[in-house]
Amino acid sequence: MKHVSILVPRGHTSLSNIEGTHQVLSEVNNFQEYRGEDPVFNIQLVGLEKDTSQRNGTYTVNPDLLISEVPKTDLIIIPALHGDQKIGLEQNKELIPWIIEQYRGGAEIAAFCIGSFFLAATGLMRGKRCATHWRFANEFRQMFPDVDLVDNKIITEEDGIYTSGGAYSYLNLLVYMVEKYTDRDTAIFISKAFMIDIDRHSQSPFIIFQGQKTHEDEAVKSAQEFIEKNFQEKITVDQLASAFAMGRRSLERRFKKATSNTVSEYIQRVKIEAAKKSFETSRKNINEVMYDVGYADVKAFRTIFRKVTGLSPMEYRNKYNKEAVAV
Amino acid sequence: MKHISILVPEGAILGSIEGPRQVFTEVNAFLESMGNASLFKVQLVSQGAIPPVYNGIYQVSATPISEVGNTDLVIIPALDGDMQKNLENNKAFIPWIVQQYKRGAEVASLCVGAFLLASTGLLQGKACATHWMAANAFRQMFPGVNLVEDKIITDENGLYTSGGAFSYLNLILHLIGKYAGRDVAVFCSKAFQIDIERQSQSPFIIFKGQKEHEDELIKKAQEFIEQNFQDKITVDELAAMLYLGRRNFERRFKKATANTVVEYMQRVKVEAAKKSFETSRKNINEVMYDVGYADVKAFRTIFRKFTGLTPIEYRNKYNREAIVLEA
Numbered sequence: 001m002k003h004v005s006i007l008v009p010r011g012h013t014s015l016s017n018i019e020g021t022h023q024v025l026s027e028v029n030n031f032q033e034y035r036g037e038d039p040v041f042n043i044q045l046v047g048l049e050k051d052t053s054q055r056n057g058t059y060t061v062n063p064d065l066l067i068s069e070v071p072k073t074d075l076i077i078i079p080a081l082h083g084d085q086k087i088g089l090e091q092n093k094e095l096i097p098w099i100i101e102q103y104r105g106g107a108e109i110a111a112f113c114i115g116s117f118f119l120a121a122t123g124l125m126r127g128k129r130c131a132t133h134w135r136f137a138n139e140f141r142q143m144f145p146d147v148d149l150v151d152n153k154i155i156t157e158e159d160g161i162y163t164s165g166g167a168y169s170y171l172n173l174l175v176y177m178v179e180k181y182t183d184r185d186t187a188i189f190i191s192k193a194f195m196i197d198i199d200r201h202s203q204s205p206f207i208i209f210q211g212q213k214t215h216e217d218e219a220v221k222s223a224q225e226f227i228e229k230n231f232q233e234k235i236t237v238d239q240l241a242s243a244f245a246m247g248r249r250s251l252e253r254r255f256k257k258a259t260s261n262t263v264s265e266y267i268q269r270v271k272i273e274a275a276k277k278s279f280e281t282s283r284k285n286i287n288e289v290m291y292d293v294g295y296a297d298v299k300a301f302r303t304i305f306r307k308v309t310g311l312s313p314m315e316y317r318n319k320y321n322k323e324a325v326a327v
Numbered sequence: 328m329k330h331i332s333i334l335v336p337e338g339a340i341l342g343s344i345e346g347p348r349q350v351f352t353e354v355n356a357f358l359e360s361m362g363n364a365s366l367f368k369v370q371l372v373s374q375g376a377i378p379p380v381y382n383g384i385y386q387v388s389a390t391p392i393s394e395v396g397n398t399d400l401v402i403i404p405a406l407d408g409d410m411q412k413n414l415e416n417n418k419a420f421i422p423w424i425v426q427q428y429k430r431g432a433e434v435a436s437l438c439v440g441a442f443l444l445a446s447t448g449l450l451q452g453k454a455c456a457t458h459w460m461a462a463n464a465f466r467q468m469f470p471g472v473n474l475v476e477d478k479i480i481t482d483e484n485g486l487y488t489s490g491g492a493f494s495y496l497n498l499i500l501h502l503i504g505k506y507a508g509r510d511v512a513v514f515c516s517k518a519f520q521i522d523i524e525r526q527s528q529s530p531f532i533i534f535k536g537q538k539e540h541e542d543e544l545i546k547k548a549q550e551f552i553e554q555n556f557q558d559k560i561t562v563d564e565l566a567a568m569l570y571l572g573r574r575n576f577e578r579r580f581k582k583a584t585a586n587t588v589v590e591y592m593q594r595v596k597v598e599a600a601k602k603s604f605e606t607s608r609k610n611i612n613e614v615m616y617d618v619g620y621a622d623v624k625a626f627r628t629i630f631r632k633f634t635g636l637t638p639i640e641y642r643n644k645y646n647r648e649a650i651v652l653e654a
Contacts, residue, residue: 014349015341015342015345015385016342016345016346016349019340019341019342019385020342023340023342057388058348058387058388059345059386059387059388060385060388061384062383062384064384135518154520166518166519167518167519167520167521168496168519168520168521184605184606185605185606188605188645189533191531192531192532193460193492193531194491194492194493195490195491195492195493195494195528195531196493197522197525198645199643199645200522203520206516207517208514208517280509280510280513281509318524319522319523319524320524322509
């Protein structure tokens with residue numbers, strides 16, 4: 001029997017994560033019993049205090065145990081902590097040495113969505129791959145530059161540490177972990193009982209590109225704005241470099257450092273984001289959209305579109321455009 | 328400003344209260360970030376002055392229905408455990424829901440919250456979705472409601488119902504699309520990573536036969552079908568075996584199982600094929616022969632009718648090695 005500690009941090013914790021995990025793992029136990037096998041998980045909520053207030057008092061959670069009462073656990077679940085990450089870390093810093101100690105003692109750890117911030121703050125993620133909600137990717141990179149953020153993934157696993165993509169993608173990580181702890185049959189049963197698409201692997205179809213402007217390099221910011229206003233035209237790196245009075249190599253280096261994209265990646269992402277908007281709302285066909293955003297070669301457009309979104313232009317339109325099927 | 332009342336019933340699954348609260352609240356934040364006014368006032372609503380405690384762990388702060396006044400949308404969350412008991416424990420909500428509906432409010436039930444909605448009588452003769460696992464129980468309890476087992480969203484006369492478990496998120500997106508516009512719904516689908524194009528519960532349904540009836544002869548027929556599904560079985564043969572007239576047999580079978588004899592045989596075959604696609608490395612033809620079909624076209628048509636997917640799509644969704652096999 002694996003002891004699972006679902007953490008209940010103070011503040012604005014995702015109760016959907018806490019309660020959803022509890023419900024899914026309990027159902028795994030029920031399924032095992034139905035098959036005549038022993039339950040797999042002993043699931044407990046573990047916190048820092050009795051009666052932990054959540055969402056400014058909307059909920060009060062009374063965990064089963066306090067961390068001081070858990071000498072050894074097998075799996076720690078870190079739910080998403082919403083609100084200001086620094087405040088969340090400060091409010092719950094007593095959890096950190098306990099998590100580290102348990103990990104050293106052989107426990108595995110799973111962080112959901114932006115629970116990855118808390119996990120990264122333990123230092124255990126240094127040099128490891130980590131997923132998080134795409135909306136917080138920039139903030140994460142700034143706060144934890146030595147963690148290898150993979151913002152297109154919804155599941156990572158490395159050295160007994162699991163992380164998930166944003167929001168309800170945590171369910172995909174849960175199903176993945178259920179399969180690891182039990183077997184494929186159980187994972188399929190859970191995916192059907194909770195209606196979780198077991199074949200979902202990428203966060204890319206959900207990412208909205210918002211530019212990365214939370215840096216101090218004003219010249220690079222101007223270059224970003226120039227790209228965003230003129231993405232339909234042909235823009236070259238040389239042209240940008242001379243417009244902002246920089247050497248080409250200097251621009252490339254500073255641009256990458258500030259935005260974590262190369263100049264040409266950034267141009268591509270701006271174009272593709274415009275194409276996505278168009279596919280979502282307009283009745284234009286693929287070629288029209290392609291020309292609108294400044295591509296002339298269907299094959300190149302498809303390749304880049306898929307690289308950024310994980311889907312072909314047609315698949316993307318069918319996913320998000322209400323009238324696509326009718327059209 | 329739309330006033331949303333999320334019910335806090337006895338026996339509720341907390342995630343289905345907190346999930347909608349969080350999504351509707353995020354809509355407000357999104358609208359404000361775009362310089363628009365917020366759209367929803369979301370309130371958690373309980374029967375009496377003291378809201379229930381869940382599993383001895385979660386306390387919810389809610390407003391009693393007596394203090395709510397007029398509302399525009401009532402959300403009924405999913406309930407856990409014995410349904411008769413749940414209905415009994417939450418009966419004070421029923422006249423309130425009916426009264427709000429007659430005043431012009433809309434009402435949405437999530438997953439097995441459909442039982443509480445159906446017990447108001449408002450669903451009489453209307454389409455209703457619920458968790459596929461609860462379909463048989465629902466039909467027995469509410470024969471006057473038109474249960475649509477394969478749907479994850481119904482929308483009729485201001486009454487909405489959803490499919491099981493986390494597919495309620497698709498209904499929430501549907502409501503946001505109606506109230507706030509398609510673009511806001513698309514934003515929420517990306518922020519919460521909910522596949523907005525999902526429309527059918529069929530890929531998740533596990534057929535288990537319908538044996539919760541008292542007609543022992545029909546149960547015998549069901550068992551015979553389940554043991555011999557790979558062979559050709561005719562209705563006449565079954566009727567003769569049970570010493571029943573063909574028409575009498577068909578009528579009793581349909582009444583007891585909600586399926587015709589032929590549908591039942593198809594569902595047993597398709598369920599066996601699904602299992603095979605999930606776990607074996609057999610190709611489509613092999614599986615087809617195994618379950619007793621010889622005509623690819625017929626097999627595909629029937630497979631899609633019950634699962635919503637082609638055999639290949641189904642295998643790709645659930646078989647881990649499928650992608651490798653294709654390559």
